[in-house]
Amino acid sequence: MLSYIFRRLAQSVLVMAAVSLISFSLFNFVGDPVNNMVGQEATREDRVRIRQDLGLDDPIFTQYVRFMGNALNGDFGLSYRIKRPVSTLIKERLPATLELVFVSAVIALVVGIAAGVYTGIRRNGWLSKTILSTSLVGVSLPTFIIGIALIYLFAVTLRWLPSSGRAGVVELGWWKTSFLTVDGWRSIILPAITLSLFQLTMILRLVRAEMLEVMQADYIKFARARGLSERAINFVHALKNTLVPVITIIGLNIGGLIAFSVITETVFQWPGTGLMFIQAVDFADVPIMAAYLCFVALIFVIVNLIVDLLYVFIDPRIRLGGQ
Amino acid sequence: MILRKLIPVCAVALAASSTQVLAENTLRWTSQGDALTLDPHSQNEGPTIATNGMMYESLVTRDADLVLQPELAVSWEPMDGNIWRFKLREGVKYHGGEDFTAEDVAFSFERAKHESSDYKEQVKSVVEVKIIDDHTIDLVTDEVNPILPNQLTSLYMMDKGWAEANNVVNPQDFAGKEETFAVRNSNGTGPFKLVSRAPDELTVMEKNSEWWGDGQFPGNVDRIEYRPIGNAATRVAALLSNEVDFVLDPPLQDLKRIDAADGLKTDTVAQIRTIFFGMDQGVEELRTSDVKGKNPFADVKVREAMNLAIDRKAIQRVVMEGLSFPAGMITSPGVLGNNETQDAEIPLDVEKAKSLMAEAGYPDGFSVQLDCPNNRYNNDEKICQAAVAMLAKIGVKVSLEAIPKAQHFPKIQKRISDFYMLGWGVPTLDSHYVFSYLLDAEGSWNATGYSNDTVNSITKGIASETDLDKRADMINDAWTEVRKDMPYIPIHHQVIAWGMSDKVDAPMSADDALRPRFVTIK
């Protein structure tokens, strides 16, 4: 077991190395950073000088080694666009994204599990069918349309909630939180709902499927035969057994939420890392793009690692490490 | 499910709690992109200049009508021997309490001329700053420079002592590893002081009650809150839902909706910026065309046909919602050199265009790719798309590549685009700016390969010609040449549109800058 964990860790390191290579390759493929750093009146000599300053004319390998060395120290250089250290920017933007992801995950889990259990138990009820069909609409609409529609409805037409931005933040050390003010909660509601819809649907469906399956299992039949109440069967025995895969999924979902936050944050002007990434793409601000990619990959790798380790416990039939 | 029921209830409660009464006149405004830095000499870019201009001041400024006005200089005059003499305003203090003196002017010029400054082009003609006394300076130029004051309107003055104390004597270097103090801190002499700055998120300024101009300007803004919103629909939503009072760049198609909304209004003004297409007539063979061995754009008949095929009125009416002025030249009214004859709209004439194409040897047209930005100018991508359909009618099969500006402009600078859209504003309000960048054979943004000896020599001549009448004639001669050669396809001069609350009164100006010292809030 220990050797498996070690091997898995080594593989993760390898994965990160590969991702860093991809991130680094961005420097050579996306746009021309020099053009974005200087005004339209800069001379050609200026451009040449800046290329040299940035080391863009060095051999690719030299550039990669330099990039890796710095990245390991958490140094991704200065943003081309706003000339501040990328690591500082990510640190500043991270709380916004994490809080948004957290609220979305809570919404997705609470609503998703509740609706999933319900539709799993009342398999053929009309409400179940309605919930299932409506939830499909949730995955059939692109995120940006949902966001714009919510803004249109709740901010422009009804004027209940702000249309965009992150108002009412309170600073707790370097962490800016939305959770301590009414305005903070008001601003987080719409983006969090938008971001959660997709995952909510997925969790709902997963829980439902698991419930359906578990309800067919022998031990539930036995429980019924023993005369246990339906409620006890549903919530104590059935739900408990569906939760293992659901909990495993949550980890993966957090990664997914962070990825999808790119679009949600763009629509709601939510000042998190996703918005920063999209602005960086438009501006060809490669240090930010590269750092963001590594950062998201790191989260995924850690989550994957945990999930893979959980596999061993969940299904011993899958013998690891081959024959 | 419970949550869905709860939301409306909470929302109503919350809505009531947050409408606080603002005791002071706060201007909450938004636009697409934030200033890149607060360092006044680090980035020569529109939003950065505008934001810094609220806190910093220059010697000479422009009012909303773009007329030169004294700011930190009270008067200026040319002297003998390539010298401009500036009298400085007395009794001016920086936000930090430091006195503004001639030392600071000399320092600011030095800073702007530093290698890492983005303003060195503008001040490169200034070879020396002579301090005559505490409030008089002489700017010595390399040769006679009649338009020097025009070049100084965005050159902001920084306090020498503050810069030294905070280790920001030079503008931030591109290769630097650390953020410098001046990136997020500001110490100007202007009407507003920085309160807080979270880049791309929120910037707050408040009125500088010590400002020299206090009481001399109509504005009554006490506090400015700026929040950039990148997505156009979201930006408009923020205005419609009353979260901001002012939008600098609402999409043209939404103006009617803003106007129709209660308590909101729009305002428009012609901008000093012309949108046009460039055709690479200099290369042997186009990179993206099915015509091999020769370059169709090298033939002036083809260039004329392309010009005649564009229905500028339709673009104005349908794409631009009426908010543009069809153009006949690539620089706008308001710039010295623009006049009605030169700028007369090139009429739509598909039949003539077709026969010109046939005369040039392309009766069935040819194919070419059009490179177009999709996040730079008003409806840029849609204009390009419309042009594709119009050119198809004379047989030119255009494929369209619309991409973000960060990837579009390098193509022009690297001279690898056959056919491209570009817009050009003229901060100096003088044609020299257009000739030297776009029409001179050596112009750094002239990707058309266009070279006309008359134009080239006039470009050099007007840089130092001091006889203004003669200079104006030279400029007109050059434009006549250009109109004959048609290296570009002018489309239109842009119109600026602002959307704002009825309570806000802001004078519009052709440079698209918000000037809070003139803004009043009811």
Next chain:
Amino acid sequence: MCLSILAFDWEGSSISTNPAGSVVKPRGFFSRLIDNDIAWSFFHSPAAMIAAFITLVCVMATMLAPWIAPFNPFDPSQISLWDGKLPPVWVEGGQPQYLLGTDNQGRDMLSTILYGGRLSILVGLAAVCLGMVLGVLLGVISGYFGGAVDAVIMRIADIQLTIPGILLAILINGIGRTLLPLELREDFAIYVVIFAIGLTDWPQFARVTRGATLVESQKEYVQAARVIGLPRWLIIMRHILPNVMRPVLVIATIGLALAIISEATLSFLGQGIPPTTPSLGTLIRVGNEYLFSGLWWITLFPAAALVILVFAVNLLGDWMRDALNPKLR
């Protein structure tokens, strides 16, 4: 994400039993795939039938677009800008030849949606096929051979999964465009998008297939086949692939819906299909800019078309998921 969740479901549980797969008498590929139970389930599920009907109508209408659409919106010489922004025919100012009105360029909305839908479906199908073929192939190889091969393939899948699909698509798209010669970029934009979406899909298929293959290859019948000395490729083809095909088909169906949305999202971010030959996604992106302007038809119709299409496909996938899971019958 959607796919990986499904993958989980299948890997973890439902694959494990398939009585039909048992020993020596292998039935035909398709008869296994669509046996009578499934047909029965289909004809007794109104939702499935409606979904199939809508999908069929969408596919037929869009594929026949060149013949049934009143205009060809992809031919720029047919477009007149002066006809731009006309409302649908039943609204004041509408013109009879433009049933659903025109867009901001003067293109007939109906024709544009039909042609755009065709493009969206083709892009989605092609991307899913690419991801499926690649993923199933690598997944089976990985699961059956195990060892170093498995480790290498799964690590590659990991690397891929560590970069969220949409980011990866932006990346591949960006690089693809840069590498293509200038004159081919517009023509190849669509292939680059297919490639970008398809490539982000394969690990999901690979994981499911690998998981199923792992479980299957432990079964007695496969062990038996191995013992009697059948060649490996034959065992894979005859015994493992058919059993893996069911979850793969479900994933492919839902993947199709997701691929269509991915294309729309790419286009929304300005990285997708060019506006001169718009897909539904591009149409929505353009329409989005007219949301507040009162020109509701420019946004609403393409968005409705996309939602109906994706919804129908999702519904179909949903039904398949239940119907193909033997435990739930």
